[in-house]
Amino acid sequence: MNTLVIGGAGYIGSHVVLALLEAGHRVRVFDNLSTGREENLQQEAEFFRGDIMDPAGLQAAMEEPFGAATGGEQAAGGRGAGAAAAGPTGAGAAGSAGSAGNSRTSAQHSGAPAAGATPAGGRGAEDGGTGTQAVIHLAALKAAGESMEKPGEYARQNIMGTVNILEAMAAAGTKLMVFSSSAAVYGNPEYLPIDEEHPAEPENFYGFTKLEIERILAWYLRLKGIRYAALRYFNAAGYDPAGRITGLERQPQNLLPVIMECAAGRRREVQIFGNDYDTPDGTGVRDYVHVSDLAAAHLSALELIAGSGPQAAGSGVGNRPQAAGSRPESDGETSPGTLANPSDAGRSAGEGETESLTLNLGSGKGFSVMEVLEAARRISGRPIPARVTGRRPGDPAKLMAASARAREILGWSPRCSDLDTLVETTWRVYKAANPAGSG
Ligand SMILES: NC(=O)c1ccc[n+]([C@@H]2O[C@H](COP(=O)([O-])OP(=O)(O)OC[C@H]3O[C@@H](n4cnc5c(N)ncnc54)[C@H](O)[C@@H]3O)[C@@H](O)[C@H]2O)c1
Numbered sequence: 001m002n003t004l005v006i007g008g009a010g011y012i013g014s015h016v017v018l019a020l021l022e023a024g025h026r027v028r029v030f031d032n033l034s035t036g037r038e039e040n041l042q043q044e045a046e047f048f049r050g051d052i053m054d055p056a057g058l059q060a061a062m063e064e065p066f067g068a069a070t071g072g073e074q075a076a077g078g079r080g081a082g083a084a085a086a087g088p089t090g091a092g093a094a095g096s097a098g099s100a101g102n103s104r105t106s107a108q109h110s111g112a113p114a115a116g117a118t119p120a121g122g123r124g125a126e127d128g129g130t131g132t133q134a135v136i137h138l139a140a141l142k143a144a145g146e147s148m149e150k151p152g153e154y155a156r157q158n159i160m161g162t163v164n165i166l167e168a169m170a171a172a173g174t175k176l177m178v179f180s181s182s183a184a185v186y187g188n189p190e191y192l193p194i195d196e197e198h199p200a201e202p203e204n205f206y207g208f209t210k211l212e213i214e215r216i217l218a219w220y221l222r223l224k225g226i227r228y229a230a231l232r233y234f235n236a237a238g239y240d241p242a243g244r245i246t247g248l249e250r251q252p253q254n255l256l257p258v259i260m261e262c263a264a265g266r267r268r269e270v271q272i273f274g275n276d277y278d279t280p281d282g283t284g285v286r287d288y289v290h291v292s293d294l295a296a297a298h299l300s301a302l303e304l305i306a307g308s309g310p311q312a313a314g315s316g317v318g319n320r321p322q323a324a325g326s327r328p329e330s331d332g333e334t335s336p337g338t339l340a341n342p343s344d345a346g347r348s349a350g351e352g353e354t355e356s357l358t359l360n361l362g363s364g365k366g367f368s369v370m371e372v373l374e375a376a377r378r379i380s381g382r383p384i385p386a387r388v389t390g391r392r393p394g395d396p397a398k399l400m401a402a403s404a405r406a407r408e409i410l411g412w413s414p415r416c417s418d419l420d421t422l423v424e425t426t427w428r429v430y431k432a433a434n435p436a437g438s439g
Pocket residue numbers: 006007008009010011012013030031032033034035036037050051052053137138139140141142157161180181182183232233234235236237249254
């Protein structure tokens with residue numbers, strides 16, 4: 001399938017790109033490199049540098065035939081470019097939408113499909129053309145604390161940016177969207193583990209933007225026939241076990257990269273926010289899910305809404321995007337809010353057709369801050385100084401996902417989300433990036 005991965009140079013997106021390429025999909029990355037990294041880009045994937053706040057650039061990246069570019073980075077809009085020198089080198093480059101003419105010189109990003117890749121779902125968008133058939137949307141501002149200080153910026157980038165993408169999809173006839181949602185939609189847990197029926201009452205503006213986007217997705221399903229999977233990640237951690245992703249997260253706020261920065265000598269100490277919680281060792285417990293497991297779930301979710309997933313197999317329905325504006329009889333007068341209701345996760349348009357999914361992605365296991373720290377000390381052999389400071393307001397003692405629905409609907413189960421694999425795969429990357437680190 002021709003898949004546009006928006007935010008594909010980022011931490012999670014780059015792992016999703018790997019999974020797609022491995023499965024034989026054609027991949028185009030669209031990213032402004034604000035937090036993403038060029039070194040995360042794969043040679044087999046096309047790269048369009050652009051911003052989701054630029055509708056013309058998005059449109060160009062959506063509609064440009066896959067495989068038309070012959071090399072180099074494509075600047076897909078007014079804000080694009082800046083990585084190195086030289087203009088877009090691909091034939092029919094999306095830079096026509098406003099290339100600033102300064103992209104990378106090398107043909108590192110060949111624009112050709114992966115070696116041996118077979119497009120997995122026809123040749124193009126709805127009509128068998130060569131444009132984008134599916135979008136995986138990971139681009140967002142994601143710092144919960146910052147979102148409370150800059151709600152306007154978060155609303156613009158996250159909510160309006162997503163509307164821009166959906167509009168470009170509608171115009172191009174692209175009918176499949178996998179969206180990076182977040183456990184932040186739930187707010188403070190009323191019970192554990194958190195399943196998809198748990199009330200969604202975000203504690204921060206970031207979580208609010210994700211919930212609003214889920215509701216907007218339900219409307220675009222109804223109005224434009226765009227099927228979607230909203231995947232509510234818990235704490236993403238780890239790196240590609242095969243070592244193919246090496247870009248460190250910029251200004252990380254999550255526990256494991258912070259610990260790793262400390263182990264690698266890039267940071268002085270780890271702050272432990274509270275050790276008097278009602279948990280076995282007093283420190284907060286969180287659900288960590290390996291990025292490669294997350295990536296695998298994206299693939300399964302995409303296949304399911306495309307009609308080629310495990311539940312569709314044998315149904316004879318296949319990949320048949322629903323016509324714009326049409327809704328199945330069974331939806332009746334159901335409001336879009338109801339469509340977005342997690343109880344509709346795996347909602348079917350007909351036998352074998354799934355038109356929307358809302359799923360938790362977590363390992364279902366919790367590790368405390370101290371457990372992660374101790375594992376990191378053991379695996380890295382570094383002392384990793386840590387200091388206990390006060391609790392942060394709004395931090396619950398424990399957060400764990402119920403992931404039964406993803407297991408059941410996607411046939412997904414985390415394979416790399418044990419603590420040692422999470423830490424080892426991350427440490428390998430941080431150690432390589434800081435060979436002369438402390439210790
Ligand atoms: N990391 C986690 O634990 C976690 C948990 C829950 C949800 N999420 C969600 O997953 C997604 C990916 O997160 P990540 O950790 O990989 O973050 P990341 O910052 O590494 O990736 C985001 C990518 O989007 C790009 N981007 C940002 N704004 C853009 C814009 N306006 N136009 C084009 N590209 C833009 C960035 O350059 C980056 O490559 C985000 O939507 C985030 O909210 C992450």
